[in-house]
Amino acid sequence: IWMSKSHYCMLHYQKTPQKLTCILFLSICLCRRKGSSKWEPRSLLEKLRWVTLGYHYNWDTKKYSANHHTPFPSDLAFLSEQVAAACGFRGFQAQAGILNYYHFDSSLGIHVDESELDHSRPLLSFSFGQSSIFLLGGLKREEAPTAMFMHSGDIMVMSGFSRLLYHAVPRVLPNPEGTALPSCLDQALSSDLPVGSVIERSSDEDWQVCAKYLQSSRINMTIRQVLAEGQKFPEECGTNREVQAPSEDSHYPEDSRAKRHKPNTD
Ligand code: OGA
Numbered sequence: 685i686w687m688s689k690s691h692y693c694m695l696h697y698q699k700t701p702q703k704l705t706c707i708l709f710l711s712i713c714l715c716r717r718k719g720s721s722k723w724e725p726r727s728l729l730e731k732l733r734w735v736t737l738g739y740h741y742n743w744d745t746k747k748y749s750a751n752h753h754t755p756f757p758s759d760l761a762f763l764s765e766q767v768a769a770a771c772g773f774r775g776f777q778a779q780a781g782i783l784n785y786y787h788f789d790s791s792l793g794i795h796v797d798e799s800e801l802d803h804s805r806p807l808l809s810f811s812f813g814q815s816s817i818f819l820l821g822g823l824k825r826e827e828a829p830t831a832m833f834m835h836s837g838d839i840m841v842m843s844g845f846s847r848l849l850y851h852a853v854p855r856v857l858p859n860p861e862g863t864a865l866p867s868c869l870d871q872a873l874s875s876d877l878p879v880g881s882v883i884e885r886s887s888d889e890d891w892q893v894c895a896k897y898l899q900s901s902r903i904n905m906t907i908r909q910v911l912a913e914g915q916k917f918p919e920e921c922g923t924n925r926e927v928q929a930p931s932e933d934s935h936y937p938e939d940s941r942a943k944r945h946k947p948n949t950d
């Protein structure tokens with residue numbers, strides 16, 4: 685897990701071989717808000733903006749590399765492969781993931797996801813919790829975008845022509861059902877799940893933490909295949925270079941107070 689420079693607090697990450705269990709112990713850190721000299725307690729969960737999986741995206745170099753990799757969670761890889769196959773992309777390999785955590789004051793600046801080396805493979809995007817407005821633009825930054833809602837449970841597949849289009853998330857909005865949690869996240873799971881189901885029951889304790897978080901947050905996971913079948917990363921010049929700390933002005937979700945690339949919606 686990579687954290688941005690502002691995330692200097694400890695994030696504990698537990699992983700079992702079969703499932704991704706990201707447990708955020710609700711430790712309290714003392715943080716200073718921008719422009720304030722007062723130290724205030726804030727939970728790590730409040731500060732979390734993104735997590736990377738598999739080949740960890742380097743926000744500064746905008747590259748993935750062979751030497752910064754951890755095993756991709758098998759349950760999320762399986763789900764992604766099923767979704768890709770259902771859309772006609774057989775043999776999709778989930779190799780990298782960016783998980784974005786949004787609050788009502790967060791946004792994601794305009795960008796194209798082009799760091800993956802094989803653009804013929806789709807990019808899968810899964811959204812949970814609160815809703816958002818998604819702007820899908822053109823091949824050029826200045827092109828007028830199409831606005832659409834992304835609600836909890838929506839899956840977006842960016843493939844073919846749309847794979848390299850500019851896009852942004854300018855707003856997070858309360859889910860349209862007017863309830864704290866969208867109903868699909870509020871239903872009890874049937875106790876007899878079919879064999880091989882991609883759905884797994886979590887403990888009530890874990891779910892309570894997730895449900896509370898999603899009442900005022902949106903989580904988006906974008907899953908990527910980085911390399912074509914059999915492809916290797918090109919030899920990097922200066923491979924002994926130190927891994928740089930991620931920068932603050934990248935495209936990851938930020939509070940709207942913070943400096944970011946604003947989408948051009950005029
Ligand atoms: C991304 C991305 C969109 C979203 O992570 O690259 O574009 O809906 N996310 O949060």
Ligand code: MN
Nearest residue numbers: 795796797851
């Ligand atoms: Mn993107």
